[in-house]
Amino acid sequence: MYKILLKEDLVPGIHLFKVAAPNVAKKACPGQFVVIRIDERGERIPLTIADWDEEEGSVTIVFMEVGTTTRRLAWLGTGDFITDFVGPLGLPTHIDKFGTVVCVAGGFAVATIVPIARAMRREGNKVISIMGARNKSLIFWEERLRSVSDQLIATTDDGSYARKGLVTEPLKELLENGEKVARVIAIGPSIMMKFCAKTTEPFGVKTIVSLNPIMVDGTGMCGCCRVSVGGVTKFACVDGPDFDGHQVDWDLLFARQRIYLDEEKRSLEQWQGQSGSCS
Amino acid sequence: MAKLNLNRVPMPRQDPKIRGRNYNEVALGYSLEQAREEASRCIQCPKRSCVEGCPVEVDIPGFIQAIRDGDMPEAVRILKSKNSLPGICGRVCPQETQCEATCSLAKKGAPVAIGRLERFVADWERANMPSAGSSPVLPKPTGRRVGIVGSGPSGLTAAADLAKLGYSVTIFEALHVAGGVLMYGIPEFRLPKEIVQAEVNYVASLGVKIELDSVVGKLMTIDELLGNGYDAVFLGTGAGAPMFMNIPGENLNGIYSANEFLTRVNLMKAYRFPEYDTPVKVGRRVAVIGGGNVAMDSARCALRLGADEVYIIYRRSEAEMPARREELENAMEEGIIFKLLTNPKRYIGNEQNWVVGMECYEMELGEPDESGRRRPIVKEGSEFIIDVDMVVAALGTRPNPLVASTTPGLETTKWGTVVADEETGKAVKDKVWAGGDIVTGAATVISAMGAGKRAAVDIDKYLRG
Ligand SMILES: Cc1cc2nc3c(=O)[nH]c(=O)nc-3n(C[C@H](O)[C@H](O)[C@H](O)COP(=O)(O)OP(=O)(O)OC[C@H]3O[C@@H](n4cnc5c(N)ncnc54)[C@H](O)[C@@H]3O)c2cc1C
Ligand SMILES: Cc1cc2nc3c(=O)[nH]c(=O)nc-3n(C[C@H](O)[C@H](O)[C@H](O)COP(=O)(O)OP(=O)(O)OC[C@H]3O[C@@H](n4cnc5c(N)ncnc54)[C@H](O)[C@@H]3O)c2cc1C
Ligand code: SF4
Ligand code: SF4
Ligand code: FES
Numbered sequence: 101m102y103k104i105l106l107k108e109d110l111v112p113g114i115h116l117f118k119v120a121a122p123n124v125a126k127k128a129c130p131g132q133f134v135v136i137r138i139d140e141r142g143e144r145i146p147l148t149i150a151d152w153d154e155e156e157g158s159v160t161i162v163f164m165e166v167g168t169t170t171r172r173l174a175w176l177g178t179g180d181f182i183t184d185f186v187g188p189l190g191l192p193t194h195i196d197k198f199g200t201v202v203c204v205a206g207g208f209a210v211a212t213i214v215p216i217a218r219a220m221r222r223e224g225n226k227v228i229s230i231m232g233a234r235n236k237s238l239i240f241w242e243e244r245l246r247s248v249s250d251q252l253i254a255t256t257d258d259g260s261y262a263r264k265g266l267v268t269e270p271l272k273e274l275l276e277n278g279e280k281v282a283r284v285i286a287i288g289p290s291i292m293m294k295f296c297a298k299t300t301e302p303f304g305v306k307t308i309v310s311l312n313p314i315m316v317d318g319t320g321m322c323g324c325c326r327v328s329v330g331g332v333t334k335f336a337c338v339d340g341p342d343f344d345g346h347q348v349d350w351d352l353l354f355a356r357q358r359i360y361l362d363e364e365k366r367s368l369e370q371w372q373g374q375s376g377s378c379s
Numbered sequence: 380m381a382k383l384n385l386n387r388v389p390m391p392r393q394d395p396k397i398r399g400r401n402y403n404e405v406a407l408g409y410s411l412e413q414a415r416e417e418a419s420r421c422i423q424c425p426k427r428s429c430v431e432g433c434p435v436e437v438d439i440p441g442f443i444q445a446i447r448d449g450d451m452p453e454a455v456r457i458l459k460s461k462n463s464l465p466g467i468c469g470r471v472c473p474q475e476t477q478c479e480a481t482c483s484l485a486k487k488g489a490p491v492a493i494g495r496l497e498r499f500v501a502d503w504e505r506a507n508m509p510s511a512g513s514s515p516v517l518p519k520p521t522g523r524r525v526g527i528v529g530s531g532p533s534g535l536t537a538a539a540d541l542a543k544l545g546y547s548v549t550i551f552e553a554l555h556v557a558g559g560v561l562m563y564g565i566p567e568f569r570l571p572k573e574i575v576q577a578e579v580n581y582v583a584s585l586g587v588k589i590e591l592d593s594v595v596g597k598l599m600t601i602d603e604l605l606g607n608g609y610d611a612v613f614l615g616t617g618a619g620a621p622m623f624m625n626i627p628g629e630n631l632n633g634i635y636s637a638n639e640f641l642t643r644v645n646l647m648k649a650y651r652f653p654e655y656d657t658p659v660k661v662g663r664r665v666a667v668i669g670g671g672n673v674a675m676d677s678a679r680c681a682l683r684l685g686a687d688e689v690y691i692i693y694r695r696s697e698a699e700m701p702a703r704r705e706e707l708e709n710a711m712e713e714g715i716i717f718k719l720l721t722n723p724k725r726y727i728g729n730e731q732n733w734v735v736g737m738e739c740y741e742m743e744l745g746e747p748d749e750s751g752r753r754r755p756i757v758k759e760g761s762e763f764i765i766d767v768d769m770v771v772a773a774l775g776t777r778p779n780p781l782v783a784s785t786t787p788g789l790e791t792t793k794w795g796t797v798v799a800d801e802e803t804g805k806a807v808k809d810k811v812w813a814g815g816d817i818v819t820g821a822a823t824v825i826s827a828m829g830a831g832k833r834a835a836v837d838i839d840k841y842l843r844g
């Protein structure tokens with residue numbers, strides 16, 4: 101059992117847990133993830149490690165409510181327990197001195213990009229971060245990301261805060277305006293990562309994306325997480341989750357993410373029926 | 380000598396029509412009368428050829444005689460002195476190629492049903508001697524620590540034997556339950572999880588610590604274990620990484636590896652979705668590729684989930700199928716359709732990326748290959764299409780490279796298996812032993828247990844100096 105040391109509601113539908121997992125905290129690196137299972141009946145789902153504190157023995161995760169598991173998770177609070185918390189899984193993000201690195205984050209992924217931006221900066225890179233949200237009410241950790249970046253650009257889809265538009269727009273401008281970008285790291289919804297990769301492709305700038313296919317074990321045992329990169333099948337949980345965005349077969353990823361649409365709906369209905377939740 | 384009785388007492392089983400839709404155990408087990416009748420068929424031959432067929436050398440005539448005498452506690456004692464997991468082995472050992480193959484009566488076509496009797500003894504013990512599984516008196520602690528990686532049959536056996544010798548033993552297991560393939564692979568209707576759990580509890584009762592959710596190679600490395608107070612490490616991580624054929628369309632929706640399918644169904648209990656949160660697709664027409672136990676288990680799970688038609692697609696003929704005979708027969712009885720001498724060429728998908736069919740070749744058998752089985756050869760121009768909406772690929776597994784890739788000095792073969800001495804399990808790296816599927820590639824429960832036992836002996840020898 102893993103204790104939730106702290107729960108923080110960041111914005112509506114996005115929550116932060118600080119979980120007591122001292123061994124995971126000792127080994128965590130930027131870009132890695134954990135697999136959690138709430139209880140005996142729960143599903144195993146992957147969540148990126150957003151932060152860790154070796155001294156405190158804690159690991160921070162930030163998650164967005166989308167379906168049954170993440171909504172059930174959102175019901176837990178400080179002092180509650182999660183049955184399983186396995187990690188750190190996946191390969192760490194490749195951190196090196198590249199020059200100028202642009203970190204692009206969409207939605208909840210602002211949390212997951214912070215440790216990457218921080219590590220890139222520590223390594224001596226110039227870090228330009230771009231963060232995007234649907235609207236003002238969903239903006240969080242802007243200051244935190246700014247504090248680990250040389251420059252920060254925020255966008256909202258509806259223009260209710262900061263710059264109006266999608267993250268790909270400032271990204272394109274940076275590249276067009278002659279900023280010598282050595283590498284782009286884009287993390288967020290799959291569609292956003294795809295378009296970031298499409299944006300950088302004509303400029304030939306290496307773009308790393310963090311793929312989020314459906315997973316079960318997260319250790320290379322089931323093959324559920326297969327993705328196609330450069331025409332070769334890879335298991336995202338052990339060969340990734342970071343891959344070269346220009347090589348990813350996006351259509352395959354999108355299709356495989358939809359395998360359980362019907363079941364996800366049924367599961368949510370059953371759970372909402374039981375819990376009497378009103379959403 | 381009594382007259383030879385060639386009538387094996389049949390195993391009572393659930394009706395195929397009914398069992399094809401439930402997850403309860405198929406084989407119901409002998410009654411005491413049936414067991415004694417079957418036991419009386421054993422002629423107690425002095426050569427004891429049956430024992431030679433058992434990888435852990437169970438005293439077969441001994442425990443059978445005890446059943447005959449009606450002395451069940453004695454049968455339990457004899458059996459368990461060699462095999463600490465009889466309830467499991469009696470159910471899943473491929474007896475027809477092991478103990479029952481070498482039984483003197485096998486020549487007459489009716490070997491003693493050793494596996495069924497073994498199962499009977501184990502079940503009798505669980506029902507009648509609830510405290511029998513409780514810990515034997517343990518020797519004085521040696522003060523030495525052994526780390527075991529993986530809680531499959533090899534790891535559990537090594538752990539139990541070392542704990543009984545006074546070592547402080549910790550098992551590290553990647554998944555959220557212990558038991559390895561016995562928990563995540565072999566389905567409930569063939570090996571009830573309660574039985575596996577009882578064995579795991581027994582091992583824990585010997586003082587063995589079991590650390591779940593611990594992926595060695597990620598959470599800690601072998602060298603870190605050895606540097607942090609572990610005097611020896613045993614690797615029993617199995618052969619858990621699925622293989623695919625690398626043919627077109629293999630990543631279509633609806634195509635599972637057997638590992639994923641069985642893990643969802645057995646470990647995550649998807650057959651009870653949505654009561655349990657993990658979903659699994661229920662195909663109407665399901666093709667399972669392969670001819671081993673894994674393929675049979677996948678096919679029978681698909682049937683139980685509610686498929687209309689389930690095919691086994693196998694590239695050789697029935698004689699070459701590596702599955703346990705009994706399960707092959709069970710599968711046939713349940714209505715699984717066998718398409719033999721057939722191999723997929725490619726999968727066909729629809730616009731939504733869902734599998735809708737597979738193109739197959741007809742095959743024929745050529746000369747025997749290295750494995751001694753006749754090599755399947757493609758019949759050119761024989762392609763035909765089967766409509767399917769779900770596929771389970773049971774094409775074999777190989778060791779997961781997670782541990783080997785993070786352990787310098789651990790030698791592996793080109794198949795990814797760890798190099799270890801067959802007799803002692805000693806790996807090339809100092810203070811490291813290995814056994815079970817990680818060394819042999821996918822094999823059997825009893826061979827994994829045998830390897831765990833031999834490694835425990837050698838680790839003890841080493842630590843005593
Ligand atoms: C490596 C990795 C890191 C991730 N990190 C984060 C994170 O930091 N924060 C966050 O909010 N989300 C993250 N996700 C996504 C998160 O795992 C899914 O949102 C979650 O599993 C949804 O579960 P659900 O039951 O709430 O929703 P469901 O209704 O079951 O599904 C909703 C969506 O989530 C996807 N999904 C469902 N089950 C799984 C599963 N077992 N594994 C992966 N995806 C699944 C489906 O494709 C579907 O589109 C990550 C995914 C991966 C693969
Ligand atoms: C579906 C199926 C049906 C089968 N049917 C039969 C049968 O009828 N009869 C028979 O004799 N055999 C059968 N087998 C084969 C048999 O189950 C295996 O040969 C046996 O389980 C091997 O035991 P093992 O201890 O080597 O490994 P496993 O049982 O594979 O256990 C290995 C354990 O190590 C864990 N692990 C792996 N990597 C790590 C890591 N890095 N850190 C921590 N833990 C790790 C795994 O999670 C797993 O729990 C079947 C196999 C399958 C898949
Ligand atoms: S352990 Fe297996 S091989 Fe040995 S006697 Fe029992 S059933 Fe036969
Ligand atoms: S070989 Fe067969 S008949 Fe002979 S002792 Fe063994 S089980 Fe009995
Ligand atoms: S999640 Fe099972 S292999 Fe990647």
